[in-house]
Amino acid sequence: MKFTEEHEWLRTDGDVVVVGITEHATTQLGDLVFVELPEVGTVVTKDEEIVVIESVKAASDILAPIDGEIIEINEALADNPALVNEDAVGDGWFVKIAPSDTSQMDEYMSEAAYQAHIA
C-alpha cells in the first residue's frame, strides 16, 4: 500500500489500483455526507480532480494519484457515504484505476513513511 501527501492510499490489486483516503483524513474531515464519483470509463490524469467529498461542514476534492482509466467506482458510497468514516482503507474505497504508468506509484510513501508524515 502506498500513501500520498494528500492523505490518499493506493492499493495494487492485480492489474488495478484501488484508491481511497486514510483514516487520518477521515478524522480530520469528520462525518462524510456526500461522495460524488466519476463515471466508469473516464480517462484521468494525475492530479486531476476525480472525486468530491462533503462533510457536514465542507467540500473537498480528491485528486487522481496516477494516470489511467476509471474501471470501477464504489457505488455503495452514493447511499452510504459514512462507509468512508467507518472503514476508510476497506469498504470506504472510492475508485479502481487501470494505470497507464505504474512507475508513478514509486514516488509515494510507504505506510511507515506516511505514519511519520502525519505524526
Next chain:
Amino acid sequence: MSEPLLTPLYDLHIKLGARMVPFAGYSLPVQYPSGVMKEHSHTREKAGLFDVSHMGQVIVSGADYDTVATALERLIPVDVLGLGPDRQRYGFLTDDKGGILDDLMFSNRGDHVFIVVNGACKASDISYMQNALPDVTVSEIKDRALLALQGPRAEIALSTLNPAVKSMRFMDVKSLNLVGTSCWVSRSGYTGEDGFEISVSADHATVLANALLENDDVEPIGLGARDSLRLESGLCLYGHDIDDTTTPVEGALNWAIPKVRRLGGYRSGGFPGANTILRQLDSGTKRKRVGLLPSGRAPMREGVKLYASQEDKPSIGVITSGGFGPTVGSPVAMGYLATDYATVGTQVFGELRGSRLPLNVVKMPFIPANFKR
C-alpha cells in the same frame, strides 16, 4: 491576525478532546471526538452543552425599565416597551438604509435590559448604542461566560441543579442560584429545541459546565453541530443570512416587527431605516429569504447561485447557508430568491460544479420546533 481570546471554558474543551478553531475572535470548539453528526443528533434526542461565551452580554440601564425600553426602541424596530418583566424577545439593530447591523435577544430584567449580541458584532454594537443613546448606560459584561443547554432533556438536567427551572416557559428569564452562584437563565436558544441559556460568572463557569456534564444525558457540543442545528431550525446566522445589505423584510423577519411599530401603530417608526422598512412591510420586496430543499444528496452551500431553469442566464438568487441536515437526513439550505420565485413549492436550480441541480422552495423550519410554550 491577533491571538484568539480564550473563553473561561477553554481548559475544559481541551480536556474533553475538542478540536479548536478561531471564531469571532475566540478559540472555540468546532467539534468534540464524537463528531458533528452524533453531536447534532444527541442535542435533538437528549441534551447538548454549548460554550457561547464569545457572544456579547450587554446591560442597558437607566432610571427605570420604561426609560431604557424607550431609548432602545430608537434603534430596534420591535416592541421593547411592551415586553413584560422576566421575559425575553428577539430583535435587531437596523441602519439608515434599513439594513440589519446585528440581531439579538433582549430581556426585561426588572429595572434594566439584558441583551445578548453576536460575538463578531459586539464591539461595534456596544459603541454604536453608547453613542446613539446618551440618556442610558450601555455596559458590556466581560466577567461572565455564556453556556447553552439545549435539547429535550435540558429541563431535567438543569433541574437537578435548581428545580425552579421547571416553572419557566419558552422565553422566560430568571436569576437562579446554580452551583452556588447567581446565574441569569433564559429558556431559549439557537437549536429549535427546548433549552436554556445561562450567563454565569467566569470563575464558576467550569464548575457549572462539569456539573451539567455529570448528567448522562448531557454531552458537549461544538460549533459544527450548532450550525447544522440552527440551519435545520430555519434560524438566521448574522453575516451570512442577514447583514447590513438585507432588510428585516427581505430577511423574512416581519414577524418580529409588531403592529405598534408599523404604519398606523401607536409607536410607528422612529428607528433607523424606518421609511424603507415600513414601506416594504406594506408593499413587499423584490427578494425574500426562503428555505430550500435540494432534491439530490449533494449539499448546496453558501454562495451557490440559483436559477429559474437549467438554461436561464440571469441568476434569481443565492444560497446564504446550506449543508447537510442530520435530522432531516438530507441537504438543507436557505437563501434569497426573487419574490416571483419565492413561493413555497417552486422549483429552482442551484449551480454546483458546473451542473444545475433542482431544489424546492419549502417552509422553514425544516423540522418542527420543540419549545415548551
